[in-house]
Amino acid sequence: MVTIHDVADAAGVSISTVSRVMNQSPSVSKKTQKRVLEVIRKLGYVPNAAASKAAHKHNKYIGVLFPDISNQVFGRILQGINSVLAPLGYNIIICETNGELDKEIHFLNILKEKQVEGYIMASVTIPQDHLMWIHKNRRPLVYVCQDLPKFDLKVPASSVNMDNKQAICDMVHFLYHMGHHDIAFIGGPLSDPSAGKCRYDGYMKGMKECRLQIRQDIISFQEAFGIHDGYQGMHEIYEHAMLLPTSVLCACDNMAVGAIDFMYDNSIQVPRQVSVTGVDDSSLAACIRPSLTTIRHATNDSGVKAAQLLLEYIANPDFAGTAFKTPYQLLRRQSVRQLMDGSK
Structure with missing residues (x-):
């Protein structure tokens, strides 16, 4: 040990x-x-108390609930989770929820019947239904890639997530220092408090700090975070913008790929005419051309931390929990062009 x-x-x-x-x-x-x-x-x-308690268990299960198991971000997190729990003899049960509340509650109940000791979960939102379930069933749960909302009742829950607002704010500053003043935004649903609202708030914060004009005609919100949504978002900006922006900040890599796809279909050159950025550093980010400037987060270490927090709960039911902020890294690649003196 x-x-x-x-x-x-x-x-x-x-x-x-x-x-x-x-x-x-x-x-x-x-x-x-x-x-x-x-x-x-x-x-x-893992801490000695958690490891000691884990070592004396016979049937040890942890439930992992992800909205999309094909998403590389969740794959990286799962590797980190497994690196901590597997050596302790834990079996991981993986459930794909599609981000649907009914499925999430269904799987939580199914996993409870299988006597899992705790859960690690990524959820599009964290409604009070979740928190009431956790409070009622007293099963420790750690959220990844999402922040815990305020809740009146005490629940055995923690979160592991990057500071989405500051990360996107940093990206706006990066684009500004590259000479971009007309920065568009393609975001997901604001009902998603982390990847949706916090990333939009980060965009607004960065634009205000850089004293840039906020143009509603180059801001688009979509219902999801897929490639199609990015394509549609760029289409809306292209149709409504009085002047084409010099750069587009997308809320995730998939949306950025969709935006680039739209521009290719409409003979808009990236990055010569419009620069594009994303978030996640997915497998597509380095493979497409031009390669995508993005924000790397949710690495193996995020899964390691989530597993460690869960083991703390299992070892000590009075563990207060925490909102752990993971580091992130802005990766500059080919999709952003340096503008001289802020000109196009």
Whole structure:
């Protein structure tokens, strides 16, 4: 069994530093935090209390509920989850929910009957139906890629997610410093509090901080986050815009691919005429041409952290839970053009 001493030795830090990293202390530098988290992931370390309790279980199951199991983002998260739970003898039961509330509640109940010890879940929204179910059934749950909403009753739940608002704000600043002033936005449904509303809020925040004009004719919201939705969003902007934007910030990579597809069909050159950015760093992002400038997040480490938080709950029912913010990285590729002096 890997101990905290093993992690400290491998990372070249003290045991107290490892403890501070796992407790998200701001006193640890980002460089040290990254090194320690990488060692934790590689060694598959979990806190002793959780590991000890897990070791004495016979039938150990964890439910994982994702809206789309073909999505590479969830694949990366699942690898991280498995790297922590598999060495402890846990069996992972994976359910595909399509982001539908009825299916999510159905699978939660089915998994409860199978006596799973906890859940890790990605959900389009987190309605009160979820939180009431968790409160009633007292099954620990960790959300990934979504933020916990405020809820009056105490629930054994945590979240692992990037700061979507700040990440998109950073992308606006990046485009601005590349000379872009007319920045369009193609977003998903605002009913999705994380990938929908927070990313739109980040766009608005960035535009205001850069003192750029917010043009409603180059903002489009779609019902989902697919390639077709990005195509439709770019079509709407093309039809309604009084002046074509110099860049389009899309709420995810799939939408960005759809936007690029529309522009190809209409002889608009990317990035010479219009630059495009996405979010996720999906497998498509590096493969398409031009390769897509995007934001990488939800890596293996996100799954590792989600599994570790779940084990904390299993070991200690009084664990208070947390909203853990994962790091993200802006990746500049071919789809963004540098404009000289802000001109087209």
